[in-house]
Amino acid sequence: MTGPGLVLVVVVAVLFAAGFDLLMQRSLIRIVIGFSLLGHGANLVLLLAGGAAGTPPLLGAKGPGAAVDPFPQAMVLTAIVITFGVTAFLLALAYRSRRLRGGDEVRDDVEDRRICAERHRPGETPRATPLEQENPGPEDGA
Amino acid sequence: MNVLVPLPFVLPLLGAALAMIARRRGAWLRVLGPLAAAGGVAASAALLAAVARDGVLAVQLGGWAAPLGITLVADRLSVLLLVVSGTVLLAVMLHAVGEGAGGTDGHEPGVFYPAYLTLTAGVSLVFLAGDLFNLFVAFEVMLASSYVLMTLTPTGERVRAGMTYTVVSLTSSILFLTSLGLTYAAAGTVNLADLSTRVPELPGATRTALGLLFLVVFGIKGAIVPMHMWLPDSYPVALTKITAVFAALLTKAAVYSLIRVETLVFPREHGSWVMLVLAAATIVIGTLGALTHDDIHRVFSFILVGHIGYMLFGLALFDVAGLTGAILYLVHHIVVQATLFLVSDLIQGHTGETSLHRLGGLVSLSAFISVLFFIPAMSVSGVPPTSGFVAKLALFQAGVASGSVLAYAVTGVAVVGSVLTLMAMSRIWTLGFWRTRPEGAQEPPKSESYTRGGVRLMQSVTTVLVVAGLLIAALAGPLASWSRHAASDLVSGDAYRHAVLDGGKR
Numbered sequence: 001m002t003g004p005g006l007v008l009v010v011v012v013a014v015l016f017a018a019g020f021d022l023l024m025q026r027s028l029i030r031i032v033i034g035f036s037l038l039g040h041g042a043n044l045v046l047l048l049a050g051g052a053a054g055t056p057p058l059l060g061a062k063g064p065g066a067a068v069d070p071f072p073q074a075m076v077l078t079a080i081v082i083t084f085g086v087t088a089f090l091l092a093l094a095y096r097s098r099r100l101r102g103g104d105e106v107r108d109d110v111e112d113r114r115i116c117a118e119r120h121r122p123g124e125t126p127r128a129t130p131l132e133q134e135n136p137g138p139e140d141g142a
Numbered sequence: 143m144n145v146l147v148p149l150p151f152v153l154p155l156l157g158a159a160l161a162m163i164a165r166r167r168g169a170w171l172r173v174l175g176p177l178a179a180a181g182g183v184a185a186s187a188a189l190l191a192a193v194a195r196d197g198v199l200a201v202q203l204g205g206w207a208a209p210l211g212i213t214l215v216a217d218r219l220s221v222l223l224l225v226v227s228g229t230v231l232l233a234v235m236l237h238a239v240g241e242g243a244g245g246t247d248g249h250e251p252g253v254f255y256p257a258y259l260t261l262t263a264g265v266s267l268v269f270l271a272g273d274l275f276n277l278f279v280a281f282e283v284m285l286a287s288s289y290v291l292m293t294l295t296p297t298g299e300r301v302r303a304g305m306t307y308t309v310v311s312l313t314s315s316i317l318f319l320t321s322l323g324l325t326y327a328a329a330g331t332v333n334l335a336d337l338s339t340r341v342p343e344l345p346g347a348t349r350t351a352l353g354l355l356f357l358v359v360f361g362i363k364g365a366i367v368p369m370h371m372w373l374p375d376s377y378p379v380a381l382t383k384i385t386a387v388f389a390a391l392l393t394k395a396a397v398y399s400l401i402r403v404e405t406l407v408f409p410r411e412h413g414s415w416v417m418l419v420l421a422a423a424t425i426v427i428g429t430l431g432a433l434t435h436d437d438i439h440r441v442f443s444f445i446l447v448g449h450i451g452y453m454l455f456g457l458a459l460f461d462v463a464g465l466t467g468a469i470l471y472l473v474h475h476i477v478v479q480a481t482l483f484l485v486s487d488l489i490q491g492h493t494g495e496t497s498l499h500r501l502g503g504l505v506s507l508s509a510f511i512s513v514l515f516f517i518p519a520m521s522v523s524g525v526p527p528t529s530g531f532v533a534k535l536a537l538f539q540a541g542v543a544s545g546s547v548l549a550y551a552v553t554g555v556a557v558v559g560s561v562l563t564l565m566a567m568s569r570i571w572t573l574g575f576w577r578t579r580p581e582g583a584q585e586p587p588k589s590e591s592y593t594r595g596g597v598r599l600m601q602s603v604t605t606v607l608v609v610a611g612l613l614i615a616a617l618a619g620p621l622a623s624w625s626r627h628a629a630s631d632l633v634s635g636d637a638y639r640h641a642v643l644d645g646g647k648r
Contacts, residue, residue: 023309023313045319046322048323079278090312093308
């Protein structure tokens with residue numbers, strides 16, 4: 001079994017790097033795109049795990065080299081279906097976030113901000129932070 | 143008897159399909175949901191009896207022999223967890239029936255019941271999966287339905303937290319898929335039993351790298367420090383009953399997978415210092431975090447993170463005693479964590495509050511709820527004679543018996559962690575229950591959306607779970623001997639390999 005082509009290995013590296021970079025952004029749409037890139041990267045890794053290209057793994061098929069391992073391809077198919085479904089869900093969530101919160105940015109956690117503010121004012125009862133006043137009623141969701 | 147093996151996840155999945163069809167009929171759903179969940183529990187109990195009689199059971203779905211087909215395996219550890227998790231899932235389902243699916247501020251039974259039953263199926267499949275890819279699919283089934291449940295009755299805050307939760311879970315799933323591909327590239331198989339024979343032949347560096355990758359994957363899913371950040375941010379925001387299920391089961395499914403993969407595929411002679419250090423960090427940071435927070439749900443979420451550390455501690459020792467402790471702790475913690483969140487749901491239903499600085503005087507408001515809170519709170523802190531004491535005692539004994547300096551140190555940390563947990567629980571007790579209600583707190587709103595029968599059902603479900611927690615302590619003897627059996631099966635792995643690889647050729 002010869003090793004996989006260098007090109008595909010480089011493609012996987014680029015997909016992972018770009019995917020993780022996009023995942024760390026605040027904009028939800030970028031996160032979704034980053035996730036799809038990562039999904040492609042992972043699927044390519046699985047495909048590479050099957051070894052170099054060869055004859056289709058069908059009975060009676062003829063071609064150069066030995067038949068390829070069909071097992072990783074079956075796994076990739078399943079993984080593609082899963083990432084596709086989840087990407088659709090992420091898009092719906094991003095849309096809903098835009099509808100409900102009026103923006104596509106990921107906000108900071110209000111409770112963390114409040115505890116942080118509380119630490120700087122010992123002895124006082126916790127008050128709303130500026131962020132909380134901007135977005136009335138986020139705590140009501142709990 | 144092998145036909146029993148797939149039933150714990152097939153029955154809830156069937157229920158989910160039927161619930162989709164009946165999604166507009168609330169009354170049907172309220173009967174169908176608990177029925178399907180109860181079917182799952184009954185199948186798990188029958189499976190437990192079968193495993194007790196015949197040992198490890200393996201089924202090759204579709205009739206393909208072991209390394210190629212989809213393998214389902216039921217051994218002592220998985221059936222025990224199936225029964226316990228099924229019971230908790232059924233209890234929370236009944237709680238949801240009492241409360242109304244969407245909580246007080248919305249009604250979405252058509253979304254809740256199918257998603258919840260799919261989650262049930264996913265959790266059961268995680269415990270049964272016999273190969274890594276099937277485990278991945280099981281996690282996806284479980285997590286995909288959890289994304290839906292997380293954002294049920296969406297508010298702005300819930301969608302924000304849901305987004306964090308979804309993105310973090312997906313990242314770990316992608317890493318899982320990548321590790322799976324790398325494992326296949328290295329060993330040429332993803333069947334766990336087959337892997338356990340092939341991985342020892344790999345070079346040591348490859349083995350270590352793969353083992354660490356899986357530790358990261360399940361560490362993110364199981365909220366092990368420093369990969370825990372997402373949990374206390376996202377769990378408390380969901381509907382409380384859903385948080386109860388998530389806290390009780392999702393992280394435990396990851397811990398179970400970690401135990402399974404690390405013992406079967408990457409067995410070790412001695413304890414793992416990486417895991418011991420991570421366990422100590424998890425215990426300290428989780429329990430300290432619980433002391434700083436004001437919202438009851440956040441306190442419980444940090445407690446959950448801290449106590450994942452105890453299970454990791456048991457696994458990190460890599461001997462029969464340590465794994466026995468980890469298994470006992472899993473069982474105890476699944477029940478007690480669900481109970482705590484359900485009690486907090488009752489508190490919320492009673493007062494409309496979860497914030498400690500606005501709560502107060504719950505003892506005079508409802509003595510019944512106070513008792514229901516007190517028992518699991520003592521149990522999670524490990525006060526005798528509760529189940530938490532039994533599990534912690536087993537772990538501490540294992541830690542001391544293992545004899546290494548680091549294990550002694552982590553045992554010490556674990557004792558401190560118990561004290562910190564007790565402090566966090568006493569803080570809730572003092573602020574929420576004992577002190578008089580703070581000035582200016584508004585009168586508890588009489589929630590009109592609950593029916594009287596519903597409230598009674600919710601209270602009795604919580605009571606049953608509290609009693610179940612006490613029962614774990616009462617049955618500590620048989621449970622410990624079952625766990626010890628399961629742990630020695632895990633350490634040797636022969637029964638598992640034999641059932642999958644040799645049984646499949648019959």
